[in-house]
Amino acid sequence: MPTATDLALTGQSRVFFAPNLAGPSTQPAYKGRARSQGLTWSNGALTPVRIPSAARYDEFDLATIIQGQQDLPQLPIMFRYPRTLSELLSLFRTRCPIDLEIHWGKCERPDDYLNGWFKDGKIIMIDSAFPLDYSTDDLGTFDGDGQAAPNETVNFTGTDLYELVALQPALQAGDEITDPIIAVSVCDSISCGSCGVPSDGCEKVFALTSGVTGSPGLPLEIIFTANKGLTYSQTNITSAALGAVGQDMACVGSNLMVITDGDEHHYADLDDIINGVEVWVLVNTGYVAAGTPNAIFSLSRDKTWIAADAGYIYFSSDITSSVTPQTAGDITAEDLNDIHGNGSIIVAVGDNNTVLISESEGAAWSSITGPSVGNALTAVEVISELVWFVGDDQGDLFFTENGGISWTQLEFAGDGDAVAIADIEFVNRRVGYMAHGTRILRTWNGGHDWVLEPQNTTFTMPANTVINSIGVCKSEANLYFAGGANAADGVLIKGAPTNVS
Structure with a gap:
């Protein structure tokens, strides 16, 4: 039975990715101003196939189920919006896929790519994630009460989603x-x-x-x-x-x-x-x-x-x-x-x-x-x-x-x-x-x-x-x-x- 120490906490996740797909000459980098939002992934809609009931008129028995095509996994990544050039916007403009990694840990350094996760965490892996939608929070205000630190978000859609553990x-x-x-x-x-x-x-x-x-x-x-x-x-x-x-x-x-x-x-x-x-x-x-x-x-x-x-x-x-x-x-x-x-x-x-x-x-x-x-x-x-x-x-x-x-x-x-x-x-x-x-x-x-x-x-x-x-x-x-x-x-x-x- 899971205990409190088995449960993931949002403060224990960190975002890593590179501007290109991972490979022998490219290591994903730590993104200290980013956070992962919620994952979504559908296995496809179910369509029931029915036949007339032999027991009652106006009733129909379920003969089989047709499952639709599995969708692609989606994950929005949110950044604090910078005063300088936006890395997230630059990435979005390329329209090129990246490999996303969400590292989970607890007691090691979160920015340690190789060692910060494996003792008490895992990695969420999203392959070939395409940046499909870009948006920001409100970027201005009419008065002092509206002062805020805006965020920018890209919705990524990948080709596969899986986890990596020790x-x-x-x-x-x-x-x-x-x-x-x-x-x-x-x-x-x-x-x-x-x-x-x-x-x-x-x-x-x-x-x-x-x-x-x-x-x-x-x-x-x-x-x-x-x-x-x-x-x-x-x-x-x-x-x-x-x-x-x-x-x-x-x-x-x-x-x-x-x-x-x-x-x-x-x-x-x-x-x-x-x-x-x-x-x-x-x-x-x-x-x-x-x-x-x-x-x-x-x-x-x-x-x-x-x-x-x-x-x-x-x-x-x-x-x-x-x-x-x-x-x-x-x-x-x-x-x-x-x-x-x-x-x-x-x-x-x-x-x-x-x-x-x-x-x-x-x-x-x-x-x-x-x-x-x-x-x-x-x-x-x-x-x-x-x-x-x-x-x-x-x-x-x-x-x-x-x-x-x-x-x-x-x-x-x-x-x-x-x-x-x-x-x-x-x-x-x-x-x-x-x-x-x-x-x-x-x-x-x-x-x-x-x-x-x-x-x-x-x-x-x-x-x-x-x-x-x-x-x-x-x-x-x-x-x-x-x-x-x-x-x-x-x-x-x-x-x-x-x-x-």
Whole structure:
């Protein structure tokens, strides 16, 4: 039951935003003369559909409900009107969207962007908020009794609204995991229950073990949960050879796809895995011996790319059938370690500073100069056509805001140390997670700042020797599942809010 200390007070909120959208070169700024007014957001009007009653004339039974389109969230921001040029009016005149943040705290400094909220507060996030209406209070008076400090207000309408809170990491599935976890994926979508079990979009999580080589070898395993980590189960990838090494995994349509070092991939139906009746199928048609697969990116059921050794990039429009090389060592012979995309832009990165890009969903590929001369690039995340993040095997993080024409190194606490950045995963344009050695870091401003998890030092990160992969839920910014190892054992870590009121 909530107590008085759980209740938000209006005096404990502060406004932050930047004149542009948040991103790796833009940090939201504190607005000391501003206050947030009331949020409004409609899920759409309900329209009843009725049929004549079989029991009484002139009566009608409710047959179903049609829900209209969800509206966009709205938030008015009020400023004290200045004697100098109005920042709010200047912003309004641009007609450009901004990213709004309303920070809530209690005991820390309100103007401390990174640390003023997480111990006893939260952040309200409004993405791409457009300034739609500008107004002021009365700006003059006829007598002394009318003297006042006028305010100015802009009504902002954004594209999304959510909250951000501090997370607590905890070990998961300890009894089920015996081998290192090499990949984690959240394969779920929001469902109200009309087409199956209700879900908030974050319930079904799958983790792939790396496997154990040598004689006799052990089968590759999938560790999974259908209830966001309340319980876990295990299944073997029966189509993979004993001793096969797992490389990566992805959700592809209704299937889970796994690649191994055997120049092949395997797939099974996601729901069948959860129900314990799956049939694993091996596909090796199209793979080349020199091009051992390393990483998967799937844009949709019929658009999946695989980065591989020796400069190979495979494409599949149907993972149940085959793959086709789109590059075959002709652009580069370097091993490719990761691949990601957004829209028509697909980017693969690899050894010796290799960056390959397609601007046509793989129809054509070219090589561009990478950001880390002489080093292996180990992770890539494509946020938009122009904004990408790349990590290397030295623990350095880079970004581009012009589609790879130029690169900037982005410093974060503990960067470098010759420890590879293993994974970068964004929930949306602003919130992302990064695996660096034994550590997990989070950003909520589009990658400008990366903060070590757990941010609240009351909590501790479970013991591990490496984090290999992070799985995020696209419908929840306050959740991650991270897989790795603790010496020879595997670890699966869940980061989630400590309480929900």
